[in-house]
Amino acid sequence: MKAVGFTTSLAITEPASFIDVDIDKPVPAGHDLLVKVRAVSVNPVDFKIRQNSAKDTVLDQPKIIGWDAVGVVEAVGSDVSLFSVGDAVYYAGDITRSGSNADYQLIDERIVGRKPATLSDEAAAAMPLTALTAWEIFFDRMRLSADRDRDKTLLIIGGAGGVGSIAIQLAKKLLGLRVIATASRPETIDWCRQMGADQVVNHRNLVEDVRNAGFRQVDYIVDFVDTNAYWDAMAELIKPQGHIASITGSATPVALNKLKSKSVSFSWELMFTRSTYQTDDMIEQHHILNRVADLLDEGVLQTTITQTLQGLTADTLKQAHAQLESGTTIGKLVISF
Missing domain, CATH: 3.40.50.720 (NAD(P)-binding Rossmann-like Domain)
Structure with a gap:
């Protein structure tokens, strides 16, 4: 499957700061959903991890980052009870696992919510994290x-x-x-x-x-x-x-x-605490995301999307990271696949 990653931490202006790669499509087990990703948004945590997670080294395998995604459940693990194949979902991910800058992603159902029904994939992808x-x-x-x-x-x-x-x-x-x-x-x-x-x-x-x-x-x-x-x-x-x-x-x-x-x-506050430490109340993020989806669908809350880029490519990720690193971003920047 197609993905975008990096093997070393470089300035975003460097050609290899992101690279297009082809990796194996993962298989879900346990509480995992296999999600066909449709849109992602970019957050400061993305560029901070890109800048710092592979300093002065070259990784054997490309690191795939990305938190915030909207997609459709394609397959489920044996312990999944909250979602079914075909469900539209949104989530902010787990910093300890492979990220959303890929065609498919494994994600624990307990940190996933239903996608707001009234929002486009792009508008919904702006919201989870x-x-x-x-x-x-x-x-x-x-x-x-x-x-x-x-x-x-x-x-x-x-x-x-x-x-x-x-x-x-x-x-x-x-x-x-x-x-x-x-x-x-x-x-x-x-x-x-x-x-x-x-x-x-x-x-x-x-x-x-x-x-x-x-x-x-x-x-x-x-x-x-x-x-x-x-x-x-x-x-x-x-x-x-x-x-x-x-x-x-x-x-x-x-x-x-x-x-x-x-x-x-x-x-x-760190949004990744619950997933990183598999806390007893990890499923609270599922409940929060569903509550936020309800509030968005009811018009109480509004999406914060302000900019959309097209296509999952290294060049698109470079553009998105450069924008966030400028410190001038208003609201959220989304990439639509």
């Missing part, structure tokens, strides 16, 4: 609820990106929060407002801009850009007994002591 990330950060890590938290203030650092775009919607539509999102360009400011942000502030002068917008401090902060770069600002802006959460990691220790006097909580 970012929706799971935002859902988990709000409901599993921060434990927010509409009953308790409605009308409280949330600052989203990185409002126009893939996760920020769906996080704004979830925070407004499901939690009833007052959302302040960061953006700096006219087009990203407009996008955040389209997603439902109540206020848009400039991340370059974060403390000053939040306060100029009328907020001395905020109840909650989520960081989708750079934990350490915004740490001092977050520590200053968070209310006592508030909660900060981040998806971006940190190459250096985070100064948690800056939160102590305010008794502020801090959480990490």
Whole structure:
């Protein structure tokens, strides 16, 4: 089957940063679905793994990456009970397994949801990874609820990106929060407002801009850009007994002591935790994706797709990764097969 991968980590401008390959079609067993992939979307995790997983080495076999896919179930393993052959599905994948940049992919049914019926393959492919990330950060890590938290203030650092775009919607539509999102360009400011942000502030002068917008401090902060770069600002802006959460990691220790006097909580979120560690509640991602599909079909949420490329080729993946690495992507970029 056709796939796109790499054997060494190279700059995206290098000819061999992605290569077209032909690999064996996998066979499902256990809880696995064999999915004929129809569309994928690209996330920052894709280029970060491409840049770092094969440094100073050449792999014996091409590494196939890609998380976020829409496709149709072609075959199932012996333990599958949630899906049948012919079902249209969407999912964000498992970072420990071969990815979605291929004609076919094996994926555990417990991290797969039904494709939203009202969306095209491309529009649906934009959603799984970012929706799971935002859902988990709000409901599993921060434990927010509409009953308790409605009308409280949330600052989203990185409002126009893939996760920020769906996080704004979830925070407004499901939690009833007052959302302040960061953006700096006219087009990203407009996008955040389209997603439902109540206020848009400039991340370059974060403390000053939040306060100029009328907020001395905020109840909650989520960081989708750079934990350490915004740490001092977050520590200053968070209310006592508030909660900060981040998806971006940190190459250096985070100064948690800056939160102590305010008794502020801090959480990490990684969407791949459940699949990587085969957690007891791994099937929660199946339930979350189905709930998000319902919300999309009901028109409560909207897809965050903004750009579509055609064809599963090395050249298309290079174009997509170059776009994401530019740091200027709004919403989600999708590749249709």
